[in-house]
Amino acid sequence: MTLTAGAGHASADRVLERTIKAIHAHGGRVTPARLAVISAIVDSEGHVSAEEIFERIQAGSPDIHLSTVYRTLEALEKLGVVEHVHLGHGRAIYHLEENLHQHLVCESCGKIIEAPRDLTERLEMELEARLGFYTRAHHFSIIGLCRDCHRREQGGGTKNPT
């Protein structure tokens, strides 16, 4: 829980409202399933796999199917409400598009840190200026070691990369 980014629970309703508007704007229907998925993502501080969302939802609405979660996520992604990243071998992780940030994933403990935007913004600008490469998604993942794990491996002498 060492997130330096400000966590705004007050924004939860705003996200919901914005999403509903977006769904309507595209001729879509606002269904319990979709509301549940959005709530699950908001509740989970922004980093969840499809299955985690599914499990969270199951508690309150056992009738919602996993495939619906996937389809809803796809729809929400098309609406620009959520995005997903592949952090490793397994499942993808979804988060609100509002949370424009880079994921710093610790290889050792799996912790996900959010890098301040300004650090990467410059990189994006330079990529565009020098290579003409336009980073549309505004997100990517950086694999490495968090402060603690790095320190541990430096000092402890436990070198065991899996």
Add this chain to the structure above:
Amino acid sequence: MTLTAGAGHASADRVLERTIKAIHAHGGRVTPARLAVISAIVDSEGHVSAEEIFERIQAGSPDIHLSTVYRTLEALEKLGVVEHVHLGHGRAIYHLEENLHQHLVCESCGKIIEAPRDLTERLEMELEARLGFYTRAHHFSIIGLCRDCHRREQGGGTKNPT
């Protein structure tokens, strides 16, 4: 495919040699399958999925199984010879660890561009200085649009900065 030395890039042989040494150093065996996998990666300019490697190998050695390719890649990754990244929903892409670079993946045409190291080096340094996050892997993927696709989507190429 064929192990004809000398005709290819000068670095190809060096990679092979280094890899053989690494395999031996870890008590592993140098097998035709492993040589074929390494050659396939080197031949392919560094960006290949497991299946592409498999197909390349099939041409010369139809007896090598896909699962062997996976197992070999895993072994080579453990030895620090190759690395892999997940660029999208589908398969992972493998490349030589020597090729320390960032992948810029064009969302639209799928082209993979390699960003010059210095662009990202600064980001890495700042991540370490400000967050204590140490980017061990020295690689990550940035999704976006290449110059051409970006221009096309802009609609007519209004400006032309080079």
Add this chain to the structure above:
DNA sequence: CTGCTTGCAAATAGTTTGCACGTTC
């Protein structure tokens, strides 16, 4: 000879899809 490697096939994990029915607008 010894045990790391491989081929094969079957298993897994994560995600997608076809179809008929239920819901939302």
Add this chain to the structure above:
DNA sequence: GAACGTGCAAACTATTTGCAAGCAG
């Protein structure tokens, strides 16, 4: 009422694994 969304099950893709036979050292 029509179009969109959903449940369900089955398909699919990428990758992994158990086991016995095969080779490298």
